[in-house]
Amino acid sequence: MRFAGRAEQVAPFYVMEFARRAAALEAQGHHVVKLSVGEPDFGAPPAVLSALNDAVQQGALPYTNALGLGELRKAISGFYATAHSVEIDPARIAITAGASAALLLLSAALVEPSDEVIVGDPSYPCNRHFLTSFGANVTLVPTTAADRFQLTAELVRNHWTNRTRGLVMATPSNPTGTSIDPGELSAICEFARNQEAWRLVDEIYLNLSDHTRDGEPPQTVLASDPEAIVINSFSKYFGMTGWRLGWCVVPVDMVPVVERLAQNYYICPSTPAQHAALACFHPESLAVCEERRAALGRRRAFVLSRLREIGLHVPVEPDGAFFVYLDISATGLNAWQFCERALDEAHVSLAPGKDFGRSGAHTHVRLSYAASMADLREGLDRLSTFIAHLDAGSLMQI
Ligand SMILES: Cc1ncc(COP(=O)(O)O)c(C=O)c1O
Numbered sequence: 001m002r003f004a005g006r007a008e009q010v011a012p013f014y015v016m017e018f019a020r021r022a023a024a025l026e027a028q029g030h031h032v033v034k035l036s037v038g039e040p041d042f043g044a045p046p047a048v049l050s051a052l053n054d055a056v057q058q059g060a061l062p063y064t065n066a067l068g069l070g071e072l073r074k075a076i077s078g079f080y081a082t083a084h085s086v087e088i089d090p091a092r093i094a095i096t097a098g099a100s101a102a103l104l105l106l107s108a109a110l111v112e113p114s115d116e117v118i119v120g121d122p123s124y125p126c127n128r129h130f131l132t133s134f135g136a137n138v139t140l141v142p143t144t145a146a147d148r149f150q151l152t153a154e155l156v157r158n159h160w161t162n163r164t165r166g167l168v169m170a171t172p173s174n175p176t177g178t179s180i181d182p183g184e185l186s187a188i189c190e191f192a193r194n195q196e197a198w199r200l201v202d203e204i205y206l207n208l209s210d211h212t213r214d215g216e217p218p219q220t221v222l223a224s225d226p227e228a229i230v231i232n233s234f235s236k237y238f239g240m241t242g243w244r245l246g247w248c249v250v251p252v253d254m255v256p257v258v259e260r261l262a263q264n265y266y267i268c269p270s271t272p273a274q275h276a277a278l279a280c281f282h283p284e285s286l287a288v289c290e291e292r293r294a295a296l297g298r299r300r301a302f303v304l305s306r307l308r309e310i311g312l313h314v315p316v317e318p319d320g321a322f323f324v325y326l327d328i329s330a331t332g333l334n335a336w337q338f339c340e341r342a343l344d345e346a347h348v349s350l351a352p353g354k355d356f357g358r359s360g361a362h363t364h365v366r367l368s369y370a371a372s373m374a375d376l377r378e379g380l381d382r383l384s385t386f387i388a389h390l391d392a393g394s395l396m397q398i
Contacts, residue, residue, distance in 0.1 A: 010129045015351040018339055022349045033371070033379035036349040038174060039241040040322065040370045042292055044276070045285035048238070052276035061271040066262040067255070068095025068247070069274045075281045076247055083207065084220045088249055094258050095247050097269045099204050099233035102248035103130045105261045106229060109254060110166060110198055111136045118159055118167040120151040121357035122325070122364070124174040127202065131168070139164070142359040145315035148178040149325065153187040160195065167192055170202035171221075172209050175356045175366035176325040177300075177318025179209055179218065186224040199228040204246075207237040208293055209320025218320070227251050234273075236321070237289055238280045243273040296322050299369045299376055306380040307367075310387055322370040329363040331390055339365055346386040348379045 015036050022032040043049070055061065067073065073090040080088045096102040103126065111117070113135030119128050121140040128138045141159050143149045151169055169188070171180040180188070189199045201221040209218045221228045233246030250258055262268070279285055303324060307314055313327045328338045335353040342348045353364035369376060 006133045006135075009132055011125065013125070014355045015349075018343055018349050018351070021343055025343070025347060030347050032343070032347045032349055033375050033382065034349050035367045035369070035371055035376075035379050036351045037370070038323070038351075038368055040236060040239045040292070040296075041372055042239045044234075044238060044240045044243070045280065045288040047279040047282050047285045047288075048240070048276050051279035052272060055272045055275035061275075064268045064271050064274060066259050066268050067093075068269055069278075072274050072278055073247075075278055079281055080220065080222070083217055084223065086220060086223050088222065089252070092249050092252060092255060093247055094250065094255070094262065095245065095269050095274060096231075096262070097246070097266055098235060098244045099202065099231045099246040099248075100126060101244075101262075101266065101269070102231040102233075102246050103127060103202075104265065105258050106200060106231070106248060106250075107131050107134045107136070108261050108265075109257045110200075112165070114163065115165040116161055116163040118151070118156060118164060120149070120155075120169065120173070121359045122149060122173075122175055122353065123168075123357060124170055124202070125355055125357075127168050127170070137163070140357055140359075142357075148180075148316050149173065149176040150178060150180045150184075151188060152184055153191055156188050156191060160191075164195070164197060166198035166200060168200045168202065170204070172205040172318065172320030174205070174321060175323050175351065175353075175364075176316060177205075177321040177323040178316050178325075179319050182219055182224065185221055189221065189225040189228055193225065193227070199225060200231070201228055202231050204231065204233045204236055205321035206232065207289070208296060208322065210297070222249060229254070234277055234280060237293070238277070238285075239289075239292065240273075240277070240280075243270065243277070245269055245273045245277055296370065299371075299373060300324075302373070303367070303369045303376055303380065306376075306384070310380065310384045312383070312387065322368055324367045324369065325360070326365050326367060327360075327363055328365055331387065333390070334362045335360070335365050336362070341390075342383065342386055345389075346382040348382050348386070 073093040077088045077090040107130040111134040117136045120143045230249040234240040339350045339352045351366040353360040
């Protein structure tokens with residue numbers, strides 16, 4: 001069978017290759033420490049699980065409006081008001097099947113074939129694959145440790161052409177866990193706005209980032225650029241990856257477009273997940289999520305200190321999400337070899353830089369600390385022995 005060119009252009013998730021090999025090792029009876037997966041190890045808060053139970057007991061779970069339950073859109077608007085002090089009209093919030101479906105709708109709504117769209121490198125690969133599927137020419141802009149592996153206004157200006165129509169940023173980012181400084185973000189948005197280009201900001205890890213010195217939560221881009229397009233999700237902060245529920249905030253005139261696309265592409269997001277997600281915004285659920293954010297902060301501190309002891313270089317310390325982006329070039333291995341050998345010899349799975357772009361493809365790997373403290377301890381001990389044996393120039397076996 002012949003498949004469409006756009007399907008051929010979408011690269012696989014290389015980390016899945018390591019997931020397959022890890023599963024094979026486990027089938028042979030080995031314990032693999034998985035530091036490759038981008039999902040929290042805790043599930044939804046208890047009140048959400050119990051709300052799901054209640055929703056299911058009601059029996060019929062019909063389709064909802066394509067943009068989601070009005071009550072949930074209001075609850076998210078309330079969350080922006082209390083957590084971020086910004087007023088967002090619930091009518092501008094579309095509930096989606098994860099941030100992924102929001103990206104699908106927005107790419108369909110915004111991209112014309114041959115439009116240029118600026119995306120930082122490294123970055124979450126699916127974002128650019130959605131864009132290219134709709135014909136965009138993605139300009140992958142290499143970023144550096146000096147800029148916390150994020151776009152800057154200067155980089156954006158330098159890569160702008162008369163065909164550039166928009167840009168996509170994630171803050172904090174996957175795979176680096178680093179955020180764009182709010183002043184820089186607003187300068188980037190101002191520049192793009194002046195060029196009449198759209199700004200899509202992926203804030204899926206926003207609520208999993210550090211608070212300011214004054215204890216304030218990090219600010220959404222909507223505070224400085226109310227016409228920016230924002231995507232977010234129940235997957236990470238609320239620990240609901242498999243529930244497939246997210247949202248986007250769009251300018252008023254884009255709402256009917258997104259609604260029409262959602263109606264056609266998937267009718268509506270999951271009904272039981274939406275009913276249950278209402279309980280995410282109860283004070284007891286938010287307290288659980290905040291405790292988990294703090295727990296991730298403790299895991300991060302532990303991981304960074306062990307990596308320092310082991311001698312694995314972290315060019316920029318993360319300020320959010322649950323990722324550390326390691327420069328492994330001093331080991332003499334390339335990133336792919338490093339991940340292969342860490343898995344085969346130490347039974348620790350990591351994600352190779354190749355998954356996130358071109359600039360760190362051979363020199364960087366992503367470690368996810370969304371694993372239990374016990375797994376993190378074990379995984380880092382194994383990496384320590386692995387590195388020591390690499391230095392000694394011999395192979396190790398666990
Ligand atoms: C930066 C980023 N954006 C979007 C997504 C998609 O999330 P979901 O579809 O589960 O909401 C992910 C998932 O890992 C991500 O890391």
